[in-house]
Amino acid sequence: MNPYLLKRLALSAVTLWLVTVVVFTLVRVLPGDAVVAASAQSPGEGALTRTEIDAGRAVLGLDRPLIVQYGEWFWELITLDAGDSFVTGSSVWSEMRPRLSVTLELALVALLITVVGGTTFGILSASMEGRKFDVVVRSVSLLAASIPQFWIALLLVVVMASWWGYFIPVEYRSIWDDPARNAQQILIPAMILAIRPLALLTRVMRSSSIEVLGNDYIRAARARGLLNRDVLFRHVLKNALIPSLTVLAAQSVFLLGGAVVIESVFNLPGVGRGLVQAISFRDYPIIQFITLLMGLGAVCINLCIDLLYGAIDPRIKLARSDNGS
Numbered sequence: 226m227n228p229y230l231l232k233r234l235a236l237s238a239v240t241l242w243l244v245t246v247v248v249f250t251l252v253r254v255l256p257g258d259a260v261v262a263a264s265a266q267s268p269g270e271g272a273l274t275r276t277e278i279d280a281g282r283a284v285l286g287l288d289r290p291l292i293v294q295y296g297e298w299f300w301e302l303i304t305l306d307a308g309d310s311f312v313t314g315s316s317v318w319s320e321m322r323p324r325l326s327v328t329l330e331l332a333l334v335a336l337l338i339t340v341v342g343g344t345t346f347g348i349l350s351a352s353m354e355g356r357k358f359d360v361v362v363r364s365v366s367l368l369a370a371s372i373p374q375f376w377i378a379l380l381l382v383v384v385m386a387s388w389w390g391y392f393i394p395v396e397y398r399s400i401w402d403d404p405a406r407n408a409q410q411i412l413i414p415a416m417i418l419a420i421r422p423l424a425l426l427t428r429v430m431r432s433s434s435i436e437v438l439g440n441d442y443i444r445a446a447r448a449r450g451l452l453n454r455d456v457l458f459r460h461v462l463k464n465a466l467i468p469s470l471t472v473l474a475a476q477s478v479f480l481l482g483g484a485v486v487i488e489s490v491f492n493l494p495g496v497g498r499g500l501v502q503a504i505s506f507r508d509y510p511i512i513q514f515i516t517l518l519m520g521l522g523a524v525c526i527n528l529c530i531d532l533l534y535g536a537i538d539p540r541i542k543l544a545r546s547d548n549g550s
Contacts, residue, residue, distance in 0.1 A: 230532070233528055233531060233532075234528075237524045237525075237528055240520075240524055241517075241520060241521060241524055244516075244517060244520035245295075245298075245299060245302065245513075245517060246295070248512075248513050248516045248517055248520070249291075249294075249295050249298065249513060252509050252512050252513055252516075253291060253509075255504070255507060257507055258278065258282075258507070259282075259285065259287060259311055259507040259508070259509060260278050260281035260282055260285065260287070261278060262505070262506045262507035285311055298510075298513065302517075306318075307321075307510060307513075307514045308510040308514075309510060310508055310510055310511055311506070311507070311508045311509060311510065311511075312506050312508050312511075317510050317511055317514045318514075320499070320511065321496060321499065321511070321514060321515065321518075323494070324494055324495050324496045324498070324499045325495075325496055325518075326399070327397065327488075327493055327494055327495035327496070328481070328484050328488070328495035328496040328497060330400065330411055331411055331414060331415055331418065331484055331487070331488070331493065331495060332418075332477075332480045332481055332484060334411055334412065334415035335415040335416075335418040335419040335422070335480050336419075336422075336477060336480060338415060338416060338419040338423060339419045339422040339423045339426055339473070339476060339480075340426075340473065342419070342423045342426075342427070343422070343423050343425075343426030343427045343430055343469075343473075344426070344430055344462065344466075344469070346362050346366075346423075346427045346430075346431075347426065347427045347428070347429070347430025347431040347433075347434055347465075347469070348430060348431075348434050348457050348458070348461060348462060348465070349362075349457075350362040350363065350427070350431045350434075351430075351431045351432075351434030351435045351438060351461075352434070352438070352453065352457055352461075354435060359431075362427065362431070363428070363431070365424075366423075366424040366425075366427045366428050367424070367428075368424075369420045369421060369423070369424035370421055370424040370425055370428070372420075374417055374418065374420060374421060374483060374486065374487065375486045375487075375490060377417055377420065378414070378417050378486070378487060378490040378491065379490060381413070381417065382490065382491075393409060393410055393413065393491060393492075394406055394409055394410055395492055397410060397493060397494050398410070410491070410493065411493075413491070414487045414488070414490075414491045414493060417487060418480060418483050418484065418487045419480075421476075421479070421483075422473075422476035422477075422479060422480060425472055425476060426469060426472055426473060426476060429468060429469050429472045430465060430469045432468075433465035433466075433467075433468045433469055434457075434461050434462075434465045436465075437460075437461045437464045437465045438461060440464075442460070443456060443460060443461065446460055467534060470530050470533060470534065471530065473530070474526050474527050474530040477526045478519075478522065478523040478526060481519050481522050481523070482519065484496070484497040485497030485498070485500055485501060489501055496515055496518070499511065499515065500512065500515045500516075503515065
């Protein structure tokens, strides 16, 4: 196996371990008691006595030293067991599995919109530098990158309801059960989620494409009589992708985090909405699992992007261990 890949896998493993430490520590310093917060779902909130709270903490294992709690949780992760929810008592994986499919669908649709829209608008804007289309694309992308997504989402919900009388269906249906209903529930949130990443990718792709368009081999390709679209999408696109991939990696991670707000606004039963609920009830196993899952996604995305550099541009060689060459 390539030494560079082995090194990156080792660094990824260390990064994920550090994520587990940080997540476990931060969850424990959240204000409020997990037993009291978990009991808020049932009548009698706030009526727990100190004895009942201590007994509840003992049942959940929260009365043991933090290092012991972390060791048990880390061992469960190694054995592919994320533990049980403090609130429902069911396994974390059974709770999160249906939510994970919703978030992945939302993020993948948003990523597809980002990649297709960002590369297309970026290249076309670069090819029309200084013209009206270029000015419009630059202005709109700057505005889109500056406006908070949650504000756009709330505004759109109000506009659709009050002006058009349209309400997104509340009860979620998967794409396998009801494709039409699923499209109504996913497409609009995905487009809003993709607004900021699309704007940033468009601007970076435009700058990279302008630099590539000034090279001699592009002028030579045009001198040979190649169509403009062939020059742009066969020669410019590939060479302008390298800096854009770095932005795309960061924005892919942003899509996972941004789903927390978008899912709450559009009432989607995804991982993001589950995280908000888990924080409200101090459901430590759920919070730890979701945060670690997002960290795993970020690590995997960055690893894939690093490997793609060499695949897209042959001039980039992965590091070798033989004499440092």
